[in-house]
Amino acid sequence: MFSKIFSLHGYILLGFFSVLMIFSSCKKEIDKEIIIEEDLVQNEAEEMPYNNPIVGQRADPWVYKDTDGTYYFIATAPEYDRIEIRKANTINGLGTAEPQVIWTKHETGNMGHHIWAPELHKIDGKWYVYFAAGEVEDVWKIRMFTLSTDAADPTQGKWVEEGQIATERDSFSLDATTFEHNGKRYLIWAQSVREGENTSLVMSEMETPTKLKGPEIIITDPEFDWERIGYKVNEGPAVLKRNGKIFVTYSASATDANYAVGLLWADADADLMNEKSWNKSKEPVFYTNAEVRRFGPGHNSFTKSEDGEEDVMIYHARVYEQIRGNSLYDFNRHTRARVIGWDKNGFPDFRQDARD
Numbered sequence: 001m002f003s004k005i006f007s008l009h010g011y012i013l014l015g016f017f018s019v020l021m022i023f024s025s026c027k028k029e030i031d032k033e034i035i036i037e038e039d040l041v042q043n044e045a046e047e048m049p050y051n052n053p054i055v056g057q058r059a060d061p062w063v064y065k066d067t068d069g070t071y072y073f074i075a076t077a078p079e080y081d082r083i084e085i086r087k088a089n090t091i092n093g094l095g096t097a098e099p100q101v102i103w104t105k106h107e108t109g110n111m112g113h114h115i116w117a118p119e120l121h122k123i124d125g126k127w128y129v130y131f132a133a134g135e136v137e138d139v140w141k142i143r144m145f146t147l148s149t150d151a152a153d154p155t156q157g158k159w160v161e162e163g164q165i166a167t168e169r170d171s172f173s174l175d176a177t178t179f180e181h182n183g184k185r186y187l188i189w190a191q192s193v194r195e196g197e198n199t200s201l202v203m204s205e206m207e208t209p210t211k212l213k214g215p216e217i218i219i220t221d222p223e224f225d226w227e228r229i230g231y232k233v234n235e236g237p238a239v240l241k242r243n244g245k246i247f248v249t250y251s252a253s254a255t256d257a258n259y260a261v262g263l264l265w266a267d268a269d270a271d272l273m274n275e276k277s278w279n280k281s282k283e284p285v286f287y288t289n290a291e292v293r294r295f296g297p298g299h300n301s302f303t304k305s306e307d308g309e310e311d312v313m314i315y316h317a318r319v320y321e322q323i324r325g326n327s328l329y330d331f332n333r334h335t336r337a338r339v340i341g342w343d344k345n346g347f348p349d350f351r352q353d354a355r356d
Contacts, residue, residue: 055075064122082103091305112134118130129148163210167204247265256327286350
């Protein structure tokens with residue numbers, strides 16, 4: 001009996017040590033995986049300097065980097081009722097910066113509904129905000145308006161309403177952006193100009209920061225299939241000057257997972273007010289990538305990295321595809337940031353397959 005017990009005990013000990021060895025081996029593999037995972041996370045952290053999303057539930061984001069290195073952030077608030085600005089010393093810092101409301105919608109009349117897509121610009125030392133708004137009594141009568149302040153800090157200034165930007169056609173218009181080139185200032189915006197279509201991109205030289213000089217030209221219509229899903233839309237222009245060219249990104253189709261970014265370009269020495277000077281990519285340059293949970297990216301702006309060496313794209317996207325109801329009232333379009341590259345031909349590389 002004793003020998004049987006001893007033998008049984010021996011088997012138990014042998015089993016115990018076998019389990020211990022297997023556990024030890026598994027632990028080494030787990031530790032190895034953890035180390036590998038930590039290395040991957042570290043490498044990703046080094047490759048992706050921005051804590052995305054930068055700001056939650058903010059669409060149509062615009063970031064302006066001032067000469068002192070301060071970043072100012074402005075975007076569409078989900079309630080569509082106000083304009084607010086944040087400031088920080090870094091792009092990541094914008095996520096925790098306190099928003100300062102600089103203007104709220106009117107209770108009656110124009111500038112009373114659908115307060116959309118504000119942009120902040122500093123022109124000759126003065127700050128301007130370009131934005132779109134509807135009327136309380138006619139919420140889809142959307143037009144472009146401006147605010148201004150002489151304050152050094154736009155988050156603390158007293159803002160003055162400069163009124164509507166008058167265009168040749170009095171029709172649905174929004175998403176104004178402005179840029180300077182060769183001593184001239186231009187405005188590009190989205191407007192309903194073609195029968196049976198939603199918006200095209202229109203451009204004009206400016207007489208002042210709040211007044212167009214004309215004439216007005218159409219630089220792109222929603223002509224390709226990928227620009228005409230849900231809505232026939234070209235909107236949200238943003239300008240990037242580099243490598244002897246003027247690049248303009250824009251967004252197309254409905255504001256769901258079909259939303260995507262296209263690209264226009266013109267030579268820097270060309271006549272920008274000649275429609276034939278503008279070229280257009282036949283395919284989107286930045287669009288939904290389900291593998292990295294990026295759905296409907298678009299309405300971007302550009303800024304510079306903290307060291308001033310890299311071009312950074314600021315844009316919005318969702319992390320899911322399915323939307324209930326009207327996509328305009330699904331507020332989970334979050335602001336994101338990504339460094340863009342440049343290819344051998346001097347064109348922007350939006351790194352479509354890369355994570356943020």
